Amino acid sequence: MKTVRDDFTILKRQVNGHPLTYLDGEATSQKPVHVLDSIRAYYDQENANVHRGVYTLSQEATTSYEGARGKVAELVGAASPKNIVFTRSTTESLNWLAQGYGANLLEAGDEILLTQLEHHSNIVPWQVLAKVTGAKLRYVSLTAAGEIDPADFKGKLSEKTKIVSFAHVSNVLGSRAPVKQLAALAHEVGATVIVDGAQAVGHFSIDVLDLDVDFYVFSGHKMLGPTGIGVLYGKTDFLEAMTPVQYGGEMIERVTLETSTFQELPWRFEAGTPNIAGAIGLGAAVDYLNEVGLAEIADREERLLAAALTALEKIPGVTIYEPRGAKNHYGVLSFNLAGVHPHDVATVLDMAGVAVRAGHHCAHPLMDYLGIQSAVRASFAFYNNQEDLDRFVSALRQAQEYFA
Structure with missing residues (x-):
């Protein structure tokens, strides 16, 4: 897991002057060089x-x-x-x-x-x-x-x-x-x-x-x-x-x-x-x-998700949809920032090189059930790391300050 990121060349690129932090694997995953x-x-x-x-x-x-x-x-x-x-x-x-x-x-x-x-x-x-x-x-x-x-x-x-x-x-x-x-x-x-x-x-x-x-x-x-x-x-x-x-x-x-x-x-x-x-x-x-191992992949993604949940719960104004521990909860973290449209949050994050999804996620009935029109979604893959999570949390705090 320490070297797996080397297999994904796109993770080496810069976006808007920042290292790419790709947190939209549930929309489409990145591809290793082998593929x-x-x-x-x-x-x-x-x-x-x-x-x-x-x-x-x-x-x-x-x-x-x-x-x-x-x-x-x-x-x-x-x-x-x-x-x-x-x-x-x-x-x-x-x-x-x-x-x-x-x-x-x-x-x-x-x-x-x-x-x-x-x-x-x-x-x-x-x-x-x-x-x-x-x-x-x-x-x-x-x-x-x-x-x-x-x-x-x-x-x-x-x-x-x-x-x-x-x-x-x-x-x-x-x-x-x-x-x-x-x-x-x-x-x-x-x-x-x-x-x-x-x-x-x-x-x-x-x-x-x-x-x-x-x-x-x-x-x-x-x-x-x-x-x-x-x-x-x-x-x-x-x-x-x-x-x-x-x-x-x-x-x-x-x-x-x-x-x-x-x-x-x-x-x-x-x-x-x-x-x-x-x-x-x-x-x-x-x-x-x-080759990487599905057990290792599952463990890595559960740990990342648990860490992300802990980090976001500490940010005032963040509503996490159906928060719970990583058990039976895989890879996806959907949330909103009070008073800020999800698309605005995603735009500010993108300026910091952080790619997340914002919208209804092709799930209108579920949005209705949750009582919202849209949400920000960060999804974590095994090729993400602690630095990705730190950049994500930092960019989210910047978005909060920007729209305060």
């Missing part, structure tokens, strides 16, 4: 399309691409690489599940159970599907600590509940859901369990088989990988019940003028030329996470 080199190596040495050529470059590219699928499967504990579908993002994965799985399952009167802390990506696709099918949306309340309330979750389940979808970790509050417990409750009524793992993968160990979720989705760019590559994990039977939502080359087995048959899992869902470089970069990110 950047892997993408460059593909384009330099293996640039060819996958699955289609018998020549050497194509075979090498296919091996690298499918090798990345295997690495991702191992990272999340999937039974087979065939349970891993590459998409563009968590958002696309959730949309595919709504359109290709939910649309086949739901009828009028059925229910979709969500929670009040979901990202818009885990709300809007289900809203649209509910309108099309006549299904109803229900929402689980939160506890005083900003966590999914298991009692309310259980109380809202019924034989009408067909789909349950929730975030493993909230992108605003950082609260971690008791996924295994909630999945077991949902399965008791026969519901399909979908988990948004965008803010979880890469921060601590994930075992989808132990959690017993039916689908699990996440994005590469939030776990040190490149943008434009996402993952949709599904149990085999559930993927078999899912219809592709994109059609064309690569995903087909045989095409006649009248009919078409599709490839086996998972390639039937990956129409057209895939994001080959993105997948290879994601595979390299998995290698890097394993």
